[in-house]
Amino acid sequence: MTVLLLGDSNLVLLQNQHPDLMQLAFGVDVDVESRAVGGAWSGSLRGQVGDRNPAAYDAVVLSIGSSDSHPDYSSSPDLFRENVTQELERGGRWVALVPPGVARAHGPFDTGEVNALIKEYAAVLAELVTTHGGTAIEVRAVTDRLGPAAFDPDGRHLSRATYEALVPQIAAALDTMPPVTGQPAR
Numbered sequence: 001m002t003v004l005l006l007g008d009s010n011l012v013l014l015q016n017q018h019p020d021l022m023q024l025a026f027g028v029d030v031d032v033e034s035r036a037v038g039g040a041w042s043g044s045l046r047g048q049v050g051d052r053n054p055a056a057y058d059a060v061v062l063s064i065g066s067s068d069s070h071p072d073y074s075s076s077p078d079l080f081r082e083n084v085t086q087e088l089e090r091g092g093r094w095v096a097l098v099p100p101g102v103a104r105a106h107g108p109f110d111t112g113e114v115n116a117l118i119k120e121y122a123a124v125l126a127e128l129v130t131t132h133g134g135t136a137i138e139v140r141a142v143t144d145r146l147g148p149a150a151f152d153p154d155g156r157h158l159s160r161a162t163y164e165a166l167v168p169q170i171a172a173a174l175d176t177m178p179p180v181t182g183q184p185a186r
Helices: 009-017 019-026 042-049 077-088 111-131 139-150 160-175
Strands: 002-007 031-034 059-063 094-098 135-138
Touching: 002 009, 002 042, 009 019, 009 031, 009 059, 009 160, 019 160, 042 077, 059 160, 077 111, 094 111, 094 139, 094 160, 111 135, 135 139, 135 160, 139 160
Parallel strands: 002 031, 002 059, 059 094, 094 135
Antiparallel strands: none
């Protein structure tokens, strides 16, 4: 099985800080190519995909939307929709980690306002991925259940406990996808 990781720090941290959980999510004999980068926004996806063909992978796992809510990116729900749709239309089997929001916004930003924006982007991501036949994993369901333990001390990044709860959902989503590379699923 081949898996392409795209998007933001949620996938970077899973890979870099919790490699033992990577095996549980993607399997032992899985070829995982990560193009995810911390701080990525939807406008970063075109560069992350580059000349790769998402349809050539058994699965594409995407985490995007939190940074789009930040004023530095001058994004909007419409631009987010356009950027994500552009990649989804290239084909492939997509699994999205729908952003949950943050426990604490950085800088001078109000956490409630940031979460309201992230919620808007999360709804768009879930709609787009499912409309294109993919699976949207609602990370917020996990973070709501875990409460303060869902986030690292910075209040923005997911904790190990959250990843431990998400990994079975990622694995289950991948198990439902027929392989395209001729390799057995997970």
